[in-house]
Amino acid sequence: MGIDSLLIPAVMFFALGVIAKLINSDLKFPEGMSKGIGVYLLMAIGLKGGIALGKADFQLAVESIIWATILGFLLPVIGYGLLRFRNKINAFDAAAIAAHYGSVSAATFLTAVAFLEISGVTYESYPIVMMVIMESPAIIVGLMMAAFVRKKLAAQKGTANVKTQWGPLIHEAFTNGSVVVLIGALVIGSTASPESLAKVTPFTQDIFMGVLCLFLLDMGIEAAKKADTLKKAGVILISFGMIMPIIGGTLGIIIGASMLEFSVGGTFLLAILSASASYIAVPPAMRYGVPEANPSYYLTLSLGVTFPFNVVVGIPLFYQMTLWYIGS
Amino acid sequence: MSIEMYSGKSVHIIINSTFENKLIKILKNIGVTGYTQLNARGNGEQGVQDGHSEGESNVMFVVLVSNTLADTLIKNLNTYREMGHHLLVYLHDAQILNSEKCDDSTNLQCPGWTF
Numbered sequence: 153m154g155i156d157s158l159l160i161p162a163v164m165f166f167a168l169g170v171i172a173k174l175i176n177s178d179l180k181f182p183e184g185m186s187k188g189i190g191v192y193l194l195m196a197i198g199l200k201g202g203i204a205l206g207k208a209d210f211q212l213a214v215e216s217i218i219w220a221t222i223l224g225f226l227l228p229v230i231g232y233g234l235l236r237f238r239n240k241i242n243a244f245d246a247a248a249i250a251a252h253y254g255s256v257s258a259a260t261f262l263t264a265v266a267f268l269e270i271s272g273v274t275y276e277s278y279p280i281v282m283m284v285i286m287e288s289p290a291i292i293v294g295l296m297m298a299a300f301v302r303k304k305l306a307a308q309k310g311t312a313n314v315k316t317q318w319g320p321l322i323h324e325a326f327t328n329g330s331v332v333v334l335i336g337a338l339v340i341g342s343t344a345s346p347e348s349l350a351k352v353t354p355f356t357q358d359i360f361m362g363v364l365c366l367f368l369l370d371m372g373i374e375a376a377k378k379a380d381t382l383k384k385a386g387v388i389l390i391s392f393g394m395i396m397p398i399i400g401g402t403l404g405i406i407i408g409a410s411m412l413e414f415s416v417g418g419t420f421l422l423a424i425l426s427a428s429a430s431y432i433a434v435p436p437a438m439r440y441g442v443p444e445a446n447p448s449y450y451l452t453l454s455l456g457v458t459f460p461f462n463v464v465v466g467i468p469l470f471y472q473m474t475l476w477y478i479g480s
Numbered sequence: 481m482s483i484e485m486y487s488g489k490s491v492h493i494i495i496n497s498t499f500e501n502k503l504i505k506i507l508k509n510i511g512v513t514g515y516t517q518l519n520a521r522g523n524g525e526q527g528v529q530d531g532h533s534e535g536e537s538n539v540m541f542v543v544l545v546s547n548t549l550a551d552t553l554i555k556n557l558n559t560y561r562e563m564g565h566h567l568l569v570y571l572h573d574a575q576i577l578n579s580e581k582c583d584d585s586t587n588l589q590c591p592g593w594t595f
Contacts, residue, residue, distance in 0.1 A: 452527065
């Protein structure tokens, strides 16, 4: 399952988007279409997860939530520590970037789901719930780290510390659109009657893969746009954008297989969640909450480096690692 | 010109869309209730702002104010700029119609105009 993972339509449409941008094609999506497609995909995966969750084991669901919360708080701390090693990266940039890597990329997750479904590998629904849980804690950690740095700098300069306005920031972290759609769809999927859900299935299941292809076409265009800013990011940040997913993915495999005893599919999806970096929910939170950080760094890393890395290298790599780890 | 025009300032403020609600609050607090806002695409130190996601969307506000209110507005915005928020603010001298509300001596805000 090496090169085969790249030959699924979703990944190939991503590559098409990259190529289109690199050859300066005028291909672009109408304004708002990408956001609309994103809402559809989250709704579809949330409904699917909710339906499965309705029949799931309660204790395992609770354990999954606990581990998702732990990962959500742990991953940004690891990321921050790596970035601040030898003071190579400014503390505010490190806090903002680390927050992205503690959160998740629904796009990467959906691509991984597509890979599993095309490969005929089954998976538990718990990772979908874990995706919801892992969206927000990293934002809080990033904001806390930035607030700590701000206080320290103010003390060093002898100036008054600028107090962080936690209320609006926490509200934004837990009520952003992605979280609302996912939680809502999970609840609806687990509580609505099977007969009524069957009427929605043609819309949420049958066309899912096709819509994912469109979404990844757009993501490819957007990822390629970041090529110009890669040079500005520098070798250290670009390396981080590839190393941090491997660390996160490995942690995800250990937790998924050893702690939660998921199957290969479920463990692999948890690895992908832990390896991915947010592109939708975290950037606006960091733009407002950590204005001192340079947004071109974290946007370039999450979309221009880590997303393509995970799609092209991460998916086959983490799948093989999962097989090896569970097999051993 | 036969119609009397009043002098004031046209203030252009380019911000990230995440700062939008904050800016509206700032404007309201200093007595500015009329403004025009436009989606603003561009590129610069912060990277490409093409409106694809909320983290990469800029908005431009245009407000027409008296000279005195412009000073108050700039002072308020500078506070946030010093906190690290990225604001691009520039002023133009403006000749403003709708002059009945635009008396510099009484420090009233000139009504915003829409395009």
